[in-house]
Amino acid sequence: MLKIQNLCKSFGAIKATDNVSLSIDQGTIHALIGPNGAGKTTLISQLSGYMQPNSGTITFNGFDLLTLPAHKRPHAGLVRSFQITSVFPELTVLDNICLVLQSMCGQAQSIFRMAKADLSERNEAQEILNRVGLGDKANSLTGNLSHGQKRQVEIAMALATKPKLLLLDEPMAGMGAEESRQIMTLLNTLRTSVTMLLVEHDMDVVFKLADKISVLVYGRVVASDTPENIRKNQDVQEAYLGGNELNPKVKRC
Amino acid sequence: MKYTHHTRFLIGCLLALILLPWLFHATDSSYLVSTFTRLIIFAIAAVSLDLLIGYTGLVSFGHAAFLGVGAYTVGILSFHAYEETTFLGLPGTLSGLTAIPLAVLLSALVALIIGALSLRTKGVYFIMITLSFGQMLFFLFVSLEQYGGDDGMMMFDGRNTLPGLDLNDRVEFYYFCLTWFTLFFLFCTRLVRSKFGRTLAAIRQNEDRLSSIGINEYWAKLQIFVIAGIGAGLAGALSANHTEFISPDITHWTRSGDLMIVVILGGMGTLIGPVLGTFLFLLLEEFLPLILHSFGFDLLSEHWRFVFGPILILVVLYAKSGLYGMIFRKGG
Numbered sequence: 001m002l003k004i005q006n007l008c009k010s011f012g013a014i015k016a017t018d019n020v021s022l023s024i025d026q027g028t029i030h031a032l033i034g035p036n037g038a039g040k041t042t043l044i045s046q047l048s049g050y051m052q053p054n055s056g057t058i059t060f061n062g063f064d065l066l067t068l069p070a071h072k073r074p075h076a077g078l079v080r081s082f083q084i085t086s087v088f089p090e091l092t093v094l095d096n097i098c099l100v101l102q103s104m105c106g107q108a109q110s111i112f113r114m115a116k117a118d119l120s121e122r123n124e125a126q127e128i129l130n131r132v133g134l135g136d137k138a139n140s141l142t143g144n145l146s147h148g149q150k151r152q153v154e155i156a157m158a159l160a161t162k163p164k165l166l167l168l169d170e171p172m173a174g175m176g177a178e179e180s181r182q183i184m185t186l187l188n189t190l191r192t193s194v195t196m197l198l199v200e201h202d203m204d205v206v207f208k209l210a211d212k213i214s215v216l217v218y219g220r221v222v223a224s225d226t227p228e229n230i231r232k233n234q235d236v237q238e239a240y241l242g243g244n245e246l247n248p249k250v251k252r253c
Numbered sequence: 254m255k256y257t258h259h260t261r262f263l264i265g266c267l268l269a270l271i272l273l274p275w276l277f278h279a280t281d282s283s284y285l286v287s288t289f290t291r292l293i294i295f296a297i298a299a300v301s302l303d304l305l306i307g308y309t310g311l312v313s314f315g316h317a318a319f320l321g322v323g324a325y326t327v328g329i330l331s332f333h334a335y336e337e338t339t340f341l342g343l344p345g346t347l348s349g350l351t352a353i354p355l356a357v358l359l360s361a362l363v364a365l366i367i368g369a370l371s372l373r374t375k376g377v378y379f380i381m382i383t384l385s386f387g388q389m390l391f392f393l394f395v396s397l398e399q400y401g402g403d404d405g406m407m408m409f410d411g412r413n414t415l416p417g418l419d420l421n422d423r424v425e426f427y428y429f430c431l432t433w434f435t436l437f438f439l440f441c442t443r444l445v446r447s448k449f450g451r452t453l454a455a456i457r458q459n460e461d462r463l464s465s466i467g468i469n470e471y472w473a474k475l476q477i478f479v480i481a482g483i484g485a486g487l488a489g490a491l492s493a494n495h496t497e498f499i500s501p502d503i504t505h506w507t508r509s510g511d512l513m514i515v516v517i518l519g520g521m522g523t524l525i526g527p528v529l530g531t532f533l534f535l536l537l538e539e540f541l542p543l544i545l546h547s548f549g550f551d552l553l554s555e556h557w558r559f560v561f562g563p564i565l566i567l568v569v570l571y572a573k574s575g576l577y578g579m580i581f582r583k584g585g
């Protein structure tokens with residue numbers, strides 16, 4: 001479904017993406033793990049069009065993704081969420097989702113459709129909020145939510161685009177245990193319909209959900225294999241899993 | 254609750270504006286009709302600027318450029334009608350049915366060009382580039398020797414003609430402007446509550462997030478920039494008719510600055526605010542020198558801006574969202 005070949009991206013002397021080749025198969029959950037600063041977010045930014053790579057190719061369902069501007073990628077089915085919560089604080093939670101829905105039906109510029117009068121849109125948005133466990137917060141201002149709840153909005157917005165390939169950048173970071181469990185269950189039920197690239201630090205989540213795991217260290221893919229093989233892999237043990245670097249309780253930003 | 258409060262206030266204001274000419278007639282002060290015509294025209298431009306500043310978060314410092322395009326379109330057409338000469342092979346005209354729509358169309362076109370270029374920048378750069386475009390137009394108009402250069406030109410044949418309406422009549426022209434103001438205001442009310450309005454609010458709050466949900470923010474910004482340009486162009490066309498005189502001053506950067514002050518003073522991100530701001534600003538500008546004079550402060554009367562400035566600062570400091578905030582937030 002997605003094929004990354006020889007992708008490179010540097011910031012000055014830092015090679016944030018160092019000759020990465022990776023493919024994501026349709027219908028799988030592909031986890032991307034690696035220590036902080038490994039280049040996971042940078043990779044997602046290139047896939048979503050927020051950054052341009054220095055070299056390499058990305059094809060999505062067979063066509064060249066790099067020629068497609070960022071705002072067209074969600075319409076092609078490729079959608080990202082943000083590690084650093086990025087919502088619309090002065091809109092209600094429901095309106096955050098409605099905004100996504102109106103965009104996906106090509107009504108983002110519609111002057112003659114009243115925002116609050118589209119009942120089917122509002123019902124659909126409410127439905128999505130119920131699924132991520134925010135149903136009772138629909139009419140709150142998003143800026144007034146707790147950090148964990150804003151993370152849920154972030155995921156709800158991504159889901160509202162009805163993605164084919166979902167790029168999730170540490171979706172559970174900063175959520176409470178209960179919320180995390182709910183989102184994990186949700187991702188598990190979505191696996192039949194949505195392909196996912198999941199960046200996550202919580203190894204329990206990763207090993208429960210992933211069909212395949214790739215390990216990124218200093219911008220390089222050091223391993224890409226099934227969860228069982230990754231667990232056994234000596235290099236990965238040394239580079240990442242066994243070391244003290246792995247600490248899911250640490251708050252990341 | 255808030256909605257009815259608003260609506261009642263608006264209907265009250267509109268009724269007052271409709272009845273105003275009678276009041277002035279009864280009190281033998283009909284010249285004030287002209288003052289209020291000016292307020293209403295300026296308010297159209299102020300509301301249109303607030304679509305950019307308050308609703309979309311685009312601080313445009315060159316909005317007077319579109320006033321200029323609207324005014325000069327009407328002026329140049331009238332000039333050639335009077336001289337019985339042609340402009341690019343086309344005859345001039347005094348007909349309002351041609352001149353006013355053309356003024357609006359050209360403003361839209363100029364807004365499209367200026368917007369397409371300046372919206373590639375953000376923040377302070379956007380402020381500076383819109384300011385530069387405004388000044389470019391100012392100097393363009395100054396260089397038009399045929400149309401009076403920096404002295405400007407008169408509309409010797411009087412105001413535009415319209416079937417069934419005599420715009421040269423003070424009161425009829427007032428109602429003509431009030432009608433356009435009301436229509437534009439209603440249009441904007443719908444616009445900001447539309448789905449597009451929600452997109453604009455999203456741009457203001459977190460513009461970097463838009464492309465990830467499939468919205469082309471550049472295109473959305475360009476669209477609102479053109480709509481705002483149309484509003485200001487309409488105001489420019491009416492303004493030319495009002496004064497029957499067009500000069501580059503209408504495009505000067507201080508005009509753009511006045512418009513921004515009015516929006517901030519009245520309350521950004523509201524439609525009523527810029528109207529209130531316009532009324533306070535222009536009425537103070539007109540009457541503050543007279544008031545000061547009548548109290549015997551002759552020196553201050555000459556330098557009335559020294560009193561004017563602190564009043565503006567006080568309003569902005571003490572009312573969070575300007576005059577709008579004073580009226581609507583305190584009352585609950």
Ligand SMILES: Nc1ncnc2c1ncn2[C@@H]1O[C@H](COP(=O)(O)OP(=O)(O)O)[C@@H](O)[C@H]1O
Pocket residue numbers: 011014016034035036037038039040041042043
């Ligand atoms: N916009 C940027 N400018 C400069 N350096 C950056 C930028 N974004 C990321 N980096 C650097 O690239 C490296 C990878 O960062 P990132 O992709 O955020 O890692 P991860 O998401 O795996 O924690 C880090 O060294 C980081 O400092």
Ligand SMILES: [Mg+2]
Pocket residue numbers: 040041042083
């Ligand atoms: Mg990251």
